[in-house]
Amino acid sequence: MARPRSFDRDHVLHAAERQFRTSGFNGTSVDDISAATGLGRGSLYAAFDGKHGVLLQAMAGYSARLGSAMEALAGPDQGALERLHRFLLHAVDGVPLADDVPPAPDRATAACFAAKMALELGASDPEVERLANDCFSVVATAVAACVRAAQRNGDIDPDADPDNLAYLLLTIVRGIDVVGACGHSPARLTSIVESALALLPRPHHR
Numbered sequence: 316m317a318r319p320r321s322f323d324r325d326h327v328l329h330a331a332e333r334q335f336r337t338s339g340f341n342g343t344s345v346d347d348i349s350a351a352t353g354l355g356r357g358s359l360y361a362a363f364d365g366k367h368g369v370l371l372q373a374m375a376g377y378s379a380r381l382g383s384a385m386e387a388l389a390g391p392d393q394g395a396l397e398r399l400h401r402f403l404l405h406a407v408d409g410v411p412l413a414d415d416v417p418p419a420p421d422r423a424t425a426a427c428f429a430a431k432m433a434l435e436l437g438a439s440d441p442e443v444e445r446l447a448n449d450c451f452s453v454v455a456t457a458v459a460a461c462v463r464a465a466q467r468n469g470d471i472d473p474d475a476d477p478d479n480l481a482y483l484l485l486t487i488v489r490g491i492d493v494v495g496a497c498g499h500s501p502a503r504l505t506s507i508v509e510s511a512l513a514l515l516p517r518p519h520h521r
Contacts, residue, residue: 327352332373339435374446377428385457395464403508406491426492455481472516487511
């Protein structure tokens with residue numbers, strides 16, 4: 316059997332991710348991936364076991380990049396609330412949290428890759444569902460740690476459940492993706508962010 320030619324794996328997975336973002340999984344063919352990545356069909360099958368294998372590895376890479384991006388939420392207790400604020404405002408710009416992917420042509424394409432694949436394939440594909448949940452967990456874990464820092468600093472009610480608040484904020488961010496993709500203005504999206512921040516439970520003495 317001929318050996319597949321050498322290639323830059325990260326480049327291929329990034330290019331495939333952009334294709335899946337643009338056309339969805341079902342709307343993307345192996346030929347589309349081959350054209351986007353410059354890798355022949357035979358090499359794609361040999362290296363990734365076909366289109367589904369490319370998707371799974373692209374999602375795994377996206378999850379790893381999310382972990383790096385979420386490091387921006389780490390830091391001292393003082394300033395944790397402001398870091399949460401910036402996390403929410405990041406969604407207003409309509410760019411992926413893992414922002415080493417080149418800019419997309421529109422908000423719908425730029426939205427969370429894991430959420431997009433989860434919405435398209437959902438529970439019908441357990442491997443995609445697991446990887447999407449891994450991505451959500453990466454973000455929620457980092458946000459919850461930042462919430463705990465804000466609690467220690469006296470900015471958020473210490474009795475509030477940080478994990479519940481983290482998933483609340485993650486849901487708001489993903490909702491902003493959807494509302495923004497429907498054409499609502501940055502001013503409206505920013506208003507959503509400010510309202511969400513104001514709803515975070517504050518210590519009773521304040």
